[in-house]
Amino acid sequence: MARNKFDMDENLESPFNIRHFRRALVYIRRQQKPMIIAFILSALSAGIALSAPLIMQHVVDVTIPAKDGQALVGWSLLTLATIVVSVILATIRSRMMTSVGQDIIFDIRTDLFKHLQELPFQYYDDRPQGKILIRVVNYVNSVSDVLSNGIINLILEIMNLLFIAIFMFAVDVKLSFVILGGLPVFLGIIMLIKTKQRRAWQSVSNKSSNLNAYLQESISGIRVTQIFTREQHNEGIFTRLSTNYRSAWMRTMYLNFLVPFSVDNLATTVTTAIYFVGLLALGPEEVTFGVILAMSSYASRFWQPILNISNLYNSFINSVAYLERIFETLDEPVTVSDVKDAKELPPIRGHVTFDDVTFAYDPGHNILQNLSFDVKAGESIALVGPTGAGKTTVVNLISRFYNITGGQIRIDGHDISQIKLKSLRSQMGIMLQDSFIFSGTILDNIRYGRLDATEEEVIAAAKAVCADEFIREFEKGYLTEVNERGSKLSQGQRQLISFARTLLANPRILILDEATSSIDAQTERLVQMGLNELLKGRTSFIIAHRLSTVKNCDRIMYVADKGIAESGSHDELLARRGRYYKLYSAQKMEA
Numbered sequence: 001m002a003r004n005k006f007d008m009d010e011n012l013e014s015p016f017n018i019r020h021f022r023r024a025l026v027y028i029r030r031q032q033k034p035m036i037i038a039f040i041l042s043a044l045s046a047g048i049a050l051s052a053p054l055i056m057q058h059v060v061d062v063t064i065p066a067k068d069g070q071a072l073v074g075w076s077l078l079t080l081a082t083i084v085v086s087v088i089l090a091t092i093r094s095r096m097m098t099s100v101g102q103d104i105i106f107d108i109r110t111d112l113f114k115h116l117q118e119l120p121f122q123y124y125d126d127r128p129q130g131k132i133l134i135r136v137v138n139y140v141n142s143v144s145d146v147l148s149n150g151i152i153n154l155i156l157e158i159m160n161l162l163f164i165a166i167f168m169f170a171v172d173v174k175l176s177f178v179i180l181g182g183l184p185v186f187l188g189i190i191m192l193i194k195t196k197q198r199r200a201w202q203s204v205s206n207k208s209s210n211l212n213a214y215l216q217e218s219i220s221g222i223r224v225t226q227i228f229t230r231e232q233h234n235e236g237i238f239t240r241l242s243t244n245y246r247s248a249w250m251r252t253m254y255l256n257f258l259v260p261f262s263v264d265n266l267a268t269t270v271t272t273a274i275y276f277v278g279l280l281a282l283g284p285e286e287v288t289f290g291v292i293l294a295m296s297s298y299a300s301r302f303w304q305p306i307l308n309i310s311n312l313y314n315s316f317i318n319s320v321a322y323l324e325r326i327f328e329t330l331d332e333p334v335t336v337s338d339v340k341d342a343k344e345l346p347p348i349r350g351h352v353t354f355d356d357v358t359f360a361y362d363p364g365h366n367i368l369q370n371l372s373f374d375v376k377a378g379e380s381i382a383l384v385g386p387t388g389a390g391k392t393t394v395v396n397l398i399s400r401f402y403n404i405t406g407g408q409i410r411i412d413g414h415d416i417s418q419i420k421l422k423s424l425r426s427q428m429g430i431m432l433q434d435s436f437i438f439s440g441t442i443l444d445n446i447r448y449g450r451l452d453a454t455e456e457e458v459i460a461a462a463k464a465v466c467a468d469e470f471i472r473e474f475e476k477g478y479l480t481e482v483n484e485r486g487s488k489l490s491q492g493q494r495q496l497i498s499f500a501r502t503l504l505a506n507p508r509i510l511i512l513d514e515a516t517s518s519i520d521a522q523t524e525r526l527v528q529m530g531l532n533e534l535l536k537g538r539t540s541f542i543i544a545h546r547l548s549t550v551k552n553c554d555r556i557m558y559v560a561d562k563g564i565a566e567s568g569s570h571d572e573l574l575a576r577r578g579r580y581y582k583l584y585s586a587q588k589m590e591a
């Protein structure tokens, strides 16, 4: 999809069709057993409740005129018993269905999470995080009720309707047709508003998604907001998005209310018609008072399931808007994935070749064009050059975070597009510009990429990058809890921890993107010494703006003009007096 932002409604790539509901059945089928039991309990409970008007008719027409007090007590007790049993059955059923609903939520959410973990960087580049979160959390919640209770209730209500119809036709055929007379009107109303309702719910899902995206962005960027005192301006944006959501919601509710409103009015009209037709048109000889009473009770009972079905219909239309988003996410293609017959990458030595590589994030805008270079196993390469030239892009391509548009990237002679991603990435150590820290202990964070690492190994990695000292200064040392994004830690400390995390994975190819940019000069010198040891025998790609950190690399590649503009050792490039020389001289002057 095109790039999206918080105030942009997302267009559905594939609008809803009934196939989506068939897909939803996969989740429902897993809950078959409890759903069948719940269904039987509900049918029993509804059946028992239905006998009440019959008892009432008998009491009015037979028991009361006969003044049979004993029978009256008996019928009253039976009525009470039917109510108690039907309430008990309904309660058990509702407990079972709550659990079924939660199991369905669990399954859909797990599938979504699994899929999201496989989706490539590009997917996350293209949309705000808040719009992804709302699908996994809110939308899944919203559909669970329809997928669990909805199906059972629909079958029950239809059965209920049939039973009531049988009962009422058994009591009086002509009056039954009076009750049925409201149905065509009701169906006409539904047909009239159906499409509008669906669009309205899609709009609600879009507006809530936008609001969520902005909220998420605002919380992530709160520091910058406060620095620039943008609070008031942001409040304006938030109010606008909230108002949009409110309007969409109100419009939807207006359409939704039309359905029960019509049902209520139709039910009242047909009940009045029964009195009218029963008392005036047919006359008291044909219809007893008990029959009219029973039929008016059936009239409201008949319209109750219709009201329930129309409420179910409302939730169904609502869920469609959410289900299509959920399935759209599940259908999002994993564009960076193992090809058919992908091979396992054997343990590598670290020989990296770019052969005529072309790459674009957005079609038609090449960031790299016909780029070729060859890095021998064990060589250390520095990538330098102006901001936005493509250094990070080059290293992202080595791990195949994006598919290249042309050419070939090989590791030890294996085309990386033909090997299993896991076997490729597990042999790389990558430290990205954004040293992300996860919530948990420092130990957990260093061990993130190698869960089986012993505590000693974790400490050794931390020592190698000079992180051990500051970690021990915390009261709980390696067991210190850090927040998501590491807000308890300084930027430099975060970098050192993620440095240790990368090294612990013991990769053959090491990629460090601005790994030491936030570390003070003295610590950096120490890290550099530790690093020199660790780099021995490994292929490494180091991106750094501070040239002092990379001048000892075997080769420096100056990235510019969609390729490598200059390449050589520090001394060779200085002697050439080209772009690298200029950059180095400028930095030297600043120092």
Ligand SMILES: Nc1ncnc2c1ncn2[C@@H]1O[C@H](COP(=O)(O)OP(=O)(O)OP(=O)(O)O)[C@@H](O)[C@H]1O
Pocket (backbone or CB within 6 Å): 125, 361, 362, 367, 385, 386, 387, 388, 389, 390, 391, 392, 393, 394
């Ligand atoms: N996810 C993306 N989608 C679209 N364009 C991108 C994306 N990431 C980077 N770019 C563009 O690609 C170009 C190269 O970006 P890259 O991050 O590789 O540069 P860099 O040399 O590492 O820059 P810096 O030194 O600032 O980190 C830039 O023009 C940037 O705008």
